[in-house]
Amino acid sequence: MIISTRGRYALRVMLDLAEHMGEGFVPMKTVAERQGISLKYVERIVPVLTKNGLIEGVQGKNGGYRLVRAPSEYRVGEILRLTEGDLAPVACLEAGAGECPRAGKCPTLPMWKELYGLINGFFDGKTLEDLRGK
Amino acid sequence: MIISTRGRYALRVMLDLAEHMGEGFVPMKTVAERQGISLKYVERIVPVLTKNGLIEGVQGKNGGYRLVRAPSEYRVGEILRLTEGDLAPVACLEAGAGECPRAGKCPTLPMWKELYGLINGFFDGKTLEDLRGK
DNA sequence: ATATTACCAACCTATTTGGTAGGTAATTAT
DNA sequence: ATAATTACCTACCAAATAGGTTGGTAATAT
Numbered sequence: 201m202i203i204s205t206r207g208r209y210a211l212r213v214m215l216d217l218a219e220h221m222g223e224g225f226v227p228m229k230t231v232a233e234r235q236g237i238s239l240k241y242v243e244r245i246v247p248v249l250t251k252n253g254l255i256e257g258v259q260g261k262n263g264g265y266r267l268v269r270a271p272s273e274y275r276v277g278e279i280l281r282l283t284e285g286d287l288a289p290v291a292c293l294e295a296g297a298g299e300c301p302r303a304g305k306c307p308t309l310p311m312w313k314e315l316y317g318l319i320n321g322f323f324d325g326k327t328l329e330d331l332r333g334k
Numbered sequence: 335m336i337i338s339t340r341g342r343y344a345l346r347v348m349l350d351l352a353e354h355m356g357e358g359f360v361p362m363k364t365v366a367e368r369q370g371i372s373l374k375y376v377e378r379i380v381p382v383l384t385k386n387g388l389i390e391g392v393q394g395k396n397g398g399y400r401l402v403r404a405p406s407e408y409r410v411g412e413i414l415r416l417t418e419g420d421l422a423p424v425a426c427l428e429a430g431a432g433e434c435p436r437a438g439k440c441p442t443l444p445m446w447k448e449l450y451g452l453i454n455g456f457f458d459g460k461t462l463e464d465l466r467g468k
Numbered sequence: 469a470t471a472t473t474a475c476c477a478a479c480c481t482a483t484t485t486g487g488t489a490g491g492t493a494a495t496t497a498t
Numbered sequence: 499a500t501a502a503t504t505a506c507c508t509a510c511c512a513a514a515t516a517g518g519t520t521g522g523t524a525a526t527a528t
Binding site: 225227228229243244246247250257258259260261262263264265 | 470471472473474475476
């Protein structure tokens with residue numbers, strides 16, 4: 201499995217916010233209830249989205265979160281990369297990984313790179329708007 | 335990350351056997367040394383390949399393993415599915431997983447299924463022979 | 469003042485990953 | 499026969515990851 205609950209829940213939270221745009225700031229309590237996810241767990245996932253400017257949150261009564269762009273302007277890829285860290289199919293392609301000593305003559309490396317490109321392209325080719333219509 | 339060392343090592347072992355076809359039975363000790371992988375770990379990975387008839391092993395002196403088909407007749411997908419168990423990108427698509435209660439109205443499920451098909455197709459479209467020439 | 473809400477850090481349990489250790493059974497060379 | 503080699507098998511183990519929970523603090527509207 202490549203996509204954990206972090207990325208999947210983040211996507212569902214974003215979709216929920218998209219579905220309820222124009223209702224002002226939506227509290228995560230509401231989103232969590234609608235989505236059937238623990239509020240506390242959602243609270244641990246969401247900060248990376250605000251820190252990277254994907255959504256906007258305000259504290260206090262009547263506070264909550266809202267999208268800062270139109271749903272069609274969010275690529276699924278950027279949401280998943282932020283929450284999952286990396287979509288690399290193998291460890292040797294991950295951001296932090298040093299160059300494998302066998303890289304030069306590794307017969308499988310080109311295949312992993314090709315798949316990596318395929319996966320990133322797949323997710324970058326879809327937006328929140330695309331998912332909304334199921 | 336989706337493909338662990340199990341699948342990657344299995345692939346390298348198969349490629350090594352392909353590279354040394356016609357040399358009779360090749361002991362895993364030799365393969366492990368050539369590939370720079372612990373023999374003991376390889377010994378734990380390889381049985382699934384013999385049990386499913388992908389390779390043939392004989393015990394005793396001058397024993398070892400050999401491919402039973404031409405390299406072009408091995409799909410990368412079958413090797414990875416045997417060693418990794420499943421190439422599903424999300425838990426809800428895994429073989430053992432029961433149907434998700436949200437499946438009917440889940441806006442992201444079609445995307446996961448599409449990617450699952452893409453991944454399986456990608457790996458089934460490549461054979462050991464394709465990888466040999468780098 | 470109070471309720472609400474985002475925001476933050478520490479902790480926890482179960483599973484997976486990536487192995488190692490220590491053998492037994494079969495077969496061949498000597 | 500015996501010794502060496504090799505597949506094959508089981509149990510164990512440490513570190514990392516997944517998937518949370520607990521218990522707060524800070525900001526803001528009413």
